[in-house]
Amino acid sequence: MEKPIYLDYNATTPMDPLVFEAMKPYFVEEFGNASSSSHPYGWAANRAVKRAREQLAKVLNCHPSEIIWTSGATESNNMAIIGTVRQFLPQRTHIITANTEHKAVLEVFEMAEELGAEVTVLPVNEKGQITPHQVEKALRPHTRLVSLMMANNEIGTLHPIAEIAEQLKSKDILFHTDAAQAVGKIPLDLKHLPVDLLSISGHKIYGPKGIGALFLRKKNPCIQLKNLICGGEQEAGLRPGTLNVPGIVGLAEACQIAHEKMPEESKRLVQLRDQLIEKVLEECPGTLLNGHPKERLPNNASFSFEGLSADVFTLGLSGLALSSGSACTSASGKPSHVITALGRPESLARATIRIGLGRMTTAENIQTAADKIIAMVQKNSKISAIY
């Protein structure tokens, strides 16, 4: 059977063969434990981790000591949010986020509340954005942390992160951003963007799964976190456990490649994405584009179709591998919390598809996708008009 066209790059990406090549030696030949300091096997692994840390820091424009290796953005988010809350408790601790965050932030906020933090979840506007004014109004004397994603995984919307980060810096409130979807797709310079904590995931940027990083600012200010797990001294005791050397090497390589390719690739993807959006909106009246029309990821388009039920997608869109929400929530069968947060009714939230474009997406793929979507909508709106 022919494989469907892959259009789910916001869920995950295939590994770049160059990343795989860079990782290979660290599975079999250079298998040492990076913490073994008494023999060459350990030294080689340790050198590889050090090189990867420097490589990633250079791409992000931060200091290597500000990188903590984790298992992915989920763990980085947990470390940033719970680590901050535990650092401040039992003092009064108020933390703020938004209602379109990934579950890897929203559920962490629920856990923080159980631990004793006061929590505010801000509602986004109809384009999926939070304004600096909203954040300002929500602040309390004991607000310790604001966590807002850099780019949304379902609708691609970008928050005005730089403005919000500046505003919080002047008030000594920590700012965390989940950048799992943003890294490698939009420019990021940690010397000039005053965020304190930033989460990264390997598998969203053509790197391996099960590896990520947390950027933790060490200067102006020097952030202190409480560790979530214990049992060793790796990563300054913040993240004990034997380091995943191939994964670390792969993440750094993937990040560098993504940044090198970004100027050209994002231009190409914006063109393809906009062609798709234009065609679908033109040919399918009653279709809504979710998210901000301009301030959005280069590779994402999310549509809701008025009058269609969700089950028509499965049949009508065979041949396209896309998602009806985020990969993490589509299994639950619930309508997406992101689409309902935009003010769309549940029925519309269910009649939603997310298209994620990526490095292997061609103009022909997008033409096929547009044709299939348009045919599916036109056929099913005719049926709804008859009955």
Ligand SMILES: Cc1ncc(COP(=O)(O)O)c(C=O)c1O
């Ligand atoms: C915005 C966002 N945050 C966090 C995650 C989780 O990342 P990971 O799979 O690396 O834990 C994802 C992936 O779905 C995501 O899109």
